[in-house]
Amino acid sequence: MDFKFxxxxxxxxxxxxxxxxxVAAVEVPANKAMGDYAFPCFRLAKTFRKAPPLIAQELIAKxxxxxxxxxxxxVGAYVNFFLDKGVYAEQILRRVLSEKENYxxxxxxxxxxxxxxxSSPNIAKPFHVGHLRSTVIGNAIYKIYxxxxxxxxxxxxxxxxxxxxxxxxxxxKNWGSxxxxxxxxxxxxxxxxxxxxxxxxxxxxxEDEARLWFVKMQDGDEEALSLWKWFYDISIKEFERVYxxxxxxxxxxxxxxxYNDKMAPVVEELxxxxxxxxxxxxxxxxxxxxxxxxxxxxxxxGGTLYATRDIxxxxxxxxxxxxxxxxxxxxxxxxxxxxxxxEVIHKMGYDxxxxxxxxxxxxxxxxxxxxxxxxxxxxxxxxxxxxxxxxTKKIIEEKNPDLADKENVAKQVGIGAVIFNDLYxxxxxxxxxxxxxxxxFDGETGPYVQYTHTRACSIxxxxxxxxxxxxxIDFSTLSDEVSLDVCKLLExxxxxxxxAADKLEPSxxxxxxxxxxxxxxxxxxxxxxxxxxxxxxxxxxAVVLAVENVLKEGLRLLGIDAPEQM
Ligand code: ARG
Numbered sequence: 001m002d003f004k005f006x007x008x009x010x011x012x013x014x015x016x017x018x019x020x021x022x023v024a025a026v027e028v029p030a031n032k033a034m035g036d037y038a039f040p041c042f043r044l045a046k047t048f049r050k051a052p053p054l055i056a057q058e059l060i061a062k063x064x065x066x067x068x069x070x071x072x073x074x075v076g077a078y079v080n081f082f083l084d085k086g087v088y089a090e091q092i093l094r095r096v097l098s099e100k101e102n103y104x105x106x107x108x109x110x111x112x113x114x115x116x117x118x119s120s121p122n123i124a125k126p127f128h129v130g131h132l133r134s135t136v137i138g139n140a141i142y143k144i145y146x147x148x149x150x151x152x153x154x155x156x157x158x159x160x161x162x163x164x165x166x167x168x169x170x171x172x173k174n175w176g177s178x179x180x181x182x183x184x185x186x187x188x189x190x191x192x193x194x195x196x197x198x199x200x201x202x203x204x205x206x207e208d209e210a211r212l213w214f215v216k217m218q219d220g221d222e223e224a225l226s227l228w229k230w231f232y233d234i235s236i237k238e239f240e241r242v243y244x245x246x247x248x249x250x251x252x253x254x255x256x257x258x259y260n261d262k263m264a265p266v267v268e269e270l271x272x273x274x275x276x277x278x279x280x281x282x283x284x285x286x287x288x289x290x291x292x293x294x295x296x297x298x299x300x301x302g303g304t305l306y307a308t309r310d311i312x313x314x315x316x317x318x319x320x321x322x323x324x325x326x327x328x329x330x331x332x333x334x335x336x337x338x339x340x341x342x343e344v345i346h347k348m349g350y351d352x353x354x355x356x357x358x359x360x361x362x363x364x365x366x367x368x369x370x371x372x373x374x375x376x377x378x379x380x381x382x383x384x385x386x387x388x389x390x391x392t393k394k395i396i397e398e399k400n401p402d403l404a405d406k407e408n409v410a411k412q413v414g415i416g417a418v419i420f421n422d423l424y425x426x427x428x429x430x431x432x433x434x435x436x437x438x439x440x441f442d443g444e445t446g447p448y449v450q451y452t453h454t455r456a457c458s459i460x461x462x463x464x465x466x467x468x469x470x471x472x473i474d475f476s477t478l479s480d481e482v483s484l485d486v487c488k489l490l491e492x493x494x495x496x497x498x499x500a501a502d503k504l505e506p507s508x509x510x511x512x513x514x515x516x517x518x519x520x521x522x523x524x525x526x527x528x529x530x531x532x533x534x535x536x537x538x539x540x541x542a543v544v545l546a547v548e549n550v551l552k553e554g555l556r557l558l559g560i561d562a563p564e565q566m
Contacts, residue, residue, distance in 0.1 A: 166209075457564040
C-alpha cells in the first residue's frame with residue numbers, strides 16, 4: 001500500500017480536487033510532531049474563498065480515519081496525518097521479508113542498455129589510486145543499473161595505444177633489459193618510463209625517436225608491435241590481480257588499440273562531412289562556435305590521438321550495443337576532452353550525442369598532493385589494498401582475536417573500507433586517504449556498516465525461530481519511534497537506488513546505508529530483542545532480519561562484501 005497515495009485519495013474526495021493534485025500537495029513534514037504526512041490548505045483558499053485554517057477544519061471533519069492512521073489533526077492551515085506504527089511496520093517488513101534480496105530491484109530499465117566505460121588505466125603505467133575511483137564508482141553504477149533491470153555493458157577502455165608506447169620502447173632500448181622487465185613487471189616499466197622523461201628534458205631527440213616508434217607501431221612494424229604486446233600482457237596480468245582483489249569484472253577489454261583499424265573510415269567520414277580543417281599541418285575539427293579549443297584528430301606526424309579513438313569507439317559502441325546511454329568515468333580534469341569530442345559527434349549529425357555522458361570525479365590525495373605517474377610518486381593500487389588488509393588485521397587481532405577465517409574477513413573489511421571511503425561523498429569531491437578515518441568502526445565507514453550487519457547476523461543466529469513473510473506476528477508491538485524510523489529507512493531503500501542511478505551517484509546509496517545502520521543501532525540499543533516476550537520478540541526479529549537483508553544488498557550494490565562475523 002502506498003500510504004501517501006491513499007491519503008491523497010481521501011483528500012481528493014473530501015476537497016473535490018484531482019487525485020494527482022492531491023498527491024503533489026501532500027508533504028512529509030520535517031518535524032515529526034507534525035505527523036508523517038501533511039496537507040497544506042493554502043492553495044485551496046482561492047477556490048473556497050475561505051481562510052486556509054478554516055478549510056483545514058472543514059476538511060478534517062469530512063475525513064473518515066482509515067485503519068492505517070492512528071491520528072489526524074489540524075495545526076494551523078495543515079491537516080496532519082499520523083501513521084499507525086504497527087500497520088506501517090507490518091506492510092514494509094512483510095514486503096522485505098518476502099522479496100528478500102530482490103527488495104530494491106525493479107524493471108524500469110528493462111530493454112534498455114547502458115554502456116559504462118570505467119577503470120581504463122594506462123598500460124605500462126602503474127595502476128594508481130587515481131584509477132581506483134573510476135573503477136569503484138563505475139562498478140557501483142554498473143550494479144545499481146543492473147538492479148533496475150538495465151542491460152549493462154562494462155568496458156575497460158585501456159590506454160593501450162599512443163605515443164607513450166613509443167617512449168617506452170625507446171626507454172626499454174636505452175635503459176631496460178628483458179630480465180628486469182620479467183622480474184619486476186610494471187614497476188620496471190614505470191622506472192624506465194620515468195627515466196625517459198628525466199632524460200628527455202635535456203635530450204629532445206628522444207621525443208622525436210619516440211614519435212617515430214609510435215608511427216612504426218601504427219604502420220604494423222613487427223618489432224614495435226611485439227614489444228608493445230609484451231608490455232601489454234605484463235600490464236594486464238597486474239591489473240587483473242587488482243580487479244580480483246576488488247571483485248570487479250568487465251564485459252569487454254576493448255582498449256584504445258582495438259580501434260586502430262577502425263579510425264580511418266571515421267576520419268574519412270569527418271572529411272566527407274567537411275568537418276576536418278588543416279591547422280599547422282595537423283587536422284582538427286574547429287569548435288570555435290562552441291567556445292572551445294579545436295579537437296585535434298590527426299597530428300602533424302600522422303599520428304592519431306586520444307580523441308580520435310574516443311570518437312571511433314563511440315561510433316563502434318553505438319553500432320554494437322545500440323546503447324540508450326554511454327557513460328564515461330574519469331577525473332574532472334578530462335572535462336574539456338569529453339566536451340570537445342561529444343561536440344564532434346554532434347556536428348557529425350548524430351543526435352545520440354546527447355546520450356554520451358561524462359561522469360567526472362574529484363582527485364585522490366594522500367598527504368603529498370596530486371598523484372602522478374610521470375614523477376614517480378605514485379601509490380600502487382595493490383600496495384594500497386594490501387595495506388588496508390594488514391591495517392584491518394591489526395584491528396581484528398586487537399578486538400576479536402578468536403575470529404574464524406581472519407584472513408578472509410580482513411580482506412573483506414579492509415577492501416570494503418577503501419571502496420566505501422571512495423563512495424561516501426558526492427563523487428565530485430576529492431577523496432583523502434586516512435587509514436584512521438577509513439577504518440574507524442564507529443565512524444561513517446564501511447567497517448561500521450559491515451559491523452552493524454554482523455550484529456544483525458549474530459542476533460539472527462541466536463534466535464530460536466526466525467520470522468517469515470507470512471508468519472503470525474503482532475506488529476503493533478513495534479510502537480516506538482525508533483522502530484518506525486528504521487522501517488521508514490527500509491521503505492526508502494528502493495527509491496534511493498533509482499535516485500542514485502538518475503544522478504549517477506553511488507553516494508546516495510552509501511549514505512542511506514549509514515542512516516539505516518545508525519537507526520538500527522539505536523533500535524538495538526533501546527529495545528531488548530531476544531530477551532523480550534514472544535510477541536514483541538518476533539516483531540523485533542522481523543526488523544533485524546529486514547535490516548540484515550537490506551544492508552547486505554546495499555553493500556553488494558557498492559561492490560562490498562558483508563561478512564557474517566568480524
Ligand atoms: N586511460 C584514460 C586515463 O587514464 C582514461 C580513459 C577513459 N575512457 C575514455 N573512453 N576516454 O586517463
